[in-house]
Amino acid sequence: xxxxxxxxxxxxDEGKGKIVDLLAEKAxxxxxxxxxxxxxxxxxxxxxxxxMHLIPSGILHRGKRCIIxxxxxxxxxxxxxxxxxxxxxxxxxxxxxxxxxxLVHLTFPFHKALDSSREGSKEQATIGxxxxxxxxxxxxxxxxxxxxxxxxxxxxxxxxxLEQNLAEKNLILKHCYKAKPVGKAECLALAKKWQKQLSPFxxxxxxxxxxxxxxxxxxxxxxxxxxxxxxxYGTYPFVSASNATAGGACTGGGLGPTSVDRxxxxxxxxxxxxxxxPFPTQFDPKMDQAIREKGDEFGRxxxxxxRCGWLDAVALRHAVMVNGMTQLAITKLDVLDDLDTIKVAxxxxxxxxxxxxxxxSIVDQAAAKPVYQGFPGWKASTRNARSWDELxxxxxxxxxxxxxxxxxxxxxxxVGPERDETILxxxxxxxxxx
Numbered sequence: 146x147x148x149x150x151x152x153x154x155x156x157x158d159e160g161k162g163k164i165v166d167l168l169a170e171k172a173x174x175x176x177x178x179x180x181x182x183x184x185x186x187x188x189x190x191x192x193x194x195x196x197m198h199l200i201p202s203g204i205l206h207r208g209k210r211c212i213i214x215x216x217x218x219x220x221x222x223x224x225x226x227x228x229x230x231x232x233x234x235x236x237x238x239x240x241x242x243x244x245x246x247x248l249v250h251l252t253f254p255f256h257k258a259l260d261s262s263r264e265g266s267k268e269q270a271t272i273g274x275x276x277x278x279x280x281x282x283x284x285x286x287x288x289x290x291x292x293x294x295x296x297x298x299x300x301x302x303x304x305x306x307l308e309q310n311l312a313e314k315n316l317i318l319k320h321c322y323k324a325k326p327v328g329k330a331e332c333l334a335l336a337k338k339w340q341k342q343l344s345p346f347x348x349x350x351x352x353x354x355x356x357x358x359x360x361x362x363x364x365x366x367x368x369x370x371x372x373x374x375x376x377x378y379g380t381y382p383f384v385s386a387s388n389a390t391a392g393g394a395c396t397g398g399g400l401g402p403t404s405v406d407r408x409x410x411x412x413x414x415x416x417x418x419x420x421x422x423p424f425p426t427q428f429d430p431k432m433d434q435a436i437r438e439k440g441d442e443f444g445r446x447x448x449x450x451x452r453c454g455w456l457d458a459v460a461l462r463h464a465v466m467v468n469g470m471t472q473l474a475i476t477k478l479d480v481l482d483d484l485d486t487i488k489v490a491x492x493x494x495x496x497x498x499x500x501x502x503x504x505x506s507i508v509d510q511a512a513a514k515p516v517y518q519g520f521p522g523w524k525a526s527t528r529n530a531r532s533w534d535e536l537x538x539x540x541x542x543x544x545x546x547x548x549x550x551x552x553x554x555x556x557x558x559x560v561g562p563e564r565d566e567t568i569l570x571x572x573x574x575x576x577x578x579x
Contacts (some may be wrong), residue, residue, distance in 0.1 A: 148366065149407045151474075155418075159476060165186065174363070175209055178217070182220040182252070183198075183275040202367065214246050214399060216388075220278070246348075250282055251282070253307075279385070290306065295347070392468075407472065413475070425493060425515050455489060456489045459492060475547065475558050487520045522539065533568060544558065554571070557569055
């Protein structure tokens with residue numbers, strides 16, 4: 146029962162979409178286990194560029210069954226737009242290729258209104274969300290007042306829950322944020338529309354995952370965001386609202402923990418962060434702009450510019466530990482091709498102390514000053530490399546040092562956005578021969 150979990154090892158935007166797309170070629174089942182329409186996975190296939198927010202990247206391979214797991218919060222409007230775009234590009238998306246867990250929680254207009262109002266409020270600290278309603282949807286899930294896809298078949302229940310929700314949410318919108326209330330009729334109409342829209346895709350995702358695992362099928366569990374945006378292990382409160390780490394694959398994908406064989410952490414050869422929150426290794430403004438432009442570091446969901454910085458081995462070791470990572474997939478190595486010297490943060494100075502563990506407190510994270518180790522740049526293009534031996538020796542040494550600092554081997558290296566611009570260091574990854 147070979148099962149592989151792919152997680153982000155940084156603050157998201159590490160290139161998980163491409164890695165999942167590559168590994169999905171030999172997978173039988175691809176499961177998205179958390180997050181919502183705030184995550185954008187980009188895959189380049191020939192001259193076509195696909196950006197998916199909810200549907201697993203495996204949908205681009207024929208004959209694959211993709212599942213949106215119960216840990217995802219689903220915006221049916223965003224899903225409909227995504228399906229339309231994929232179908233327009235010739236990708237098959239129907240009940241034969243996509244299954245949605247009936248346990249997914251739904252994002253309503255009042256979730257988006259609350260998210261947008263809170264982010265725009267002068268009284269509350271800005272988190273840097275995408276204003277897609279993800280956090281408020283997860284809040285309702287934890288508060289046991291959410292609506293799930295399976296609930297849509299019961300109009301009386303939907304009306305009752307919406308009545309309770311809107312009574313509270315509209316008070317907050319009106320009196321706390323001076324925002325327009327959300328109408329019940331609008332939400333009821335959407336619920337009726339969504340029931341028809343989603344019902345063909347709903348299926349017993351738990352049994353599908355279980356049977357696939359028991360029957361020796363190859364499972365690929367796909368996360369969104371990154372480990373440092375995990376609600377428990379990230380730079381709280383500047384985090385997402387779900388467990389983006391590997392443990393989320395079990396709770397959000399309907400998979401028992403004894404079924405996981407490998408956890409691949411996707412990590413850029415440098416670091417980026419979008420939104421607010423501490424980022425100890427951020428470049429100076431000139432370098433920040435240069436790497437952003439060369440690496441095309443703009444959010445696929447919002448278009449926001451990402452902050453860029455040197456690779457942070459302190460944060461990476463933290464991600465390795467909390468995920469139980471077995472291998473790294475290093476992406477965007479080619480972005481560093483022209484640099485004379487490449488730095489990696491190997492420790493932090495926090496006040497008078499030098500620490501090698503990622504601080505728990507947001508105060509200490511914000512105060513952390515990186516202690517760098519420098520490596521010579523290779524000053525040569527890596528874009529045409531298709532094997533380890535074809536990489537410049539200094540690039541090999543850099544990757545080996547990153548592996549040593551992280552404590553896990555490098556299994557895959559990406560040197561460009563195309564599928565074939567990839568070096569498979571460990572062939573067993575793609576073959577699922579664990």
